[in-house]
Amino acid sequence: MGGLGERIDLPVAVTPVVGRPRRPLYVSAVVGGGSAGNAKADAEVSRLARLVREAQDALGATADDPAEGAVDVIFHLAGPLLQPDYEGIRTGRFVKAKRLQVVQVAVPEGLDGTAVTALLSDALVEAVEIAARHFERRKVGLSLDTVRRIAARAAEAMKAGN
Numbered sequence: 561m562g563g564l565g566e567r568i569d570l571p572v573a574v575t576p577v578v579g580r581p582r583r584p585l586y587v588s589a590v591v592g593g594g595s596a597g598n599a600k601a602d603a604e605v606s607r608l609a610r611l612v613r614e615a616q617d618a619l620g621a622t623a624d625d626p627a628e629g630a631v632d633v634i635f636h637l638a639g640p641l642l643q644p645d646y647e648g649i650r651t652g653r654f655v656k657a658k659r660l661q662v663v664q665v666a667v668p669e670g671l672d673g674t675a676v677t678a679l680l681s682d683a684l685v686e687a688v689e690i691a692a693r694h695f696e697r698r699k700v701g702l703s704l705d706t707v708r709r710i711a712a713r714a715a716e717a718m719k720a721g722n
Contacts, residue, residue: 582623586632592642597669615713629702630660638669663687681715
C-alpha cells in the first residue's frame, strides 16, 4: 500500500472492526524509510499509541457520543527516502461522517531518546488543541474534552517512562 520503505499504520477509524467501538484519539506514523536516525522515533510513536489506547481504556472512552469529535494524530517521520515537506504541526482533512480531524506532525530525523519523547508527548497535546481550535473556527460544534483528557494522560505516562 505504501511506497518503497514507507510504513503506513491506518487508524481504526478508517477501517473499523465490526463490534468494536470507535476510539476518540488515534496515533499512527508514516515513516520515510527506516534508518538509525528515525528508529527511536518509530519505536516511541508505537509506545505513545499504546499509551493512548491504555488511557482510553482506563477512561472508558469511545467516540460514540455524537457531541464529541475525534482526532487522528499522524507523525511523519523523516527518513532517507522521504522527509516531511513542512515543519511542526498542521491540520489535515476533516472527515465529517466520522467527526474526525486529522492532524499531522513532522518529526525530524536524528533526535535522541529524551528529545523524541518530549517532542512526541508535547506534540500529541498540542495536536489536540490545534484540532479544537480548528473545530471552533469552522463552527463544527463538537467537543474534544474527552480527547484532551486522553492526550494529557498519555503524554504524562510517556514522560514518566511508562
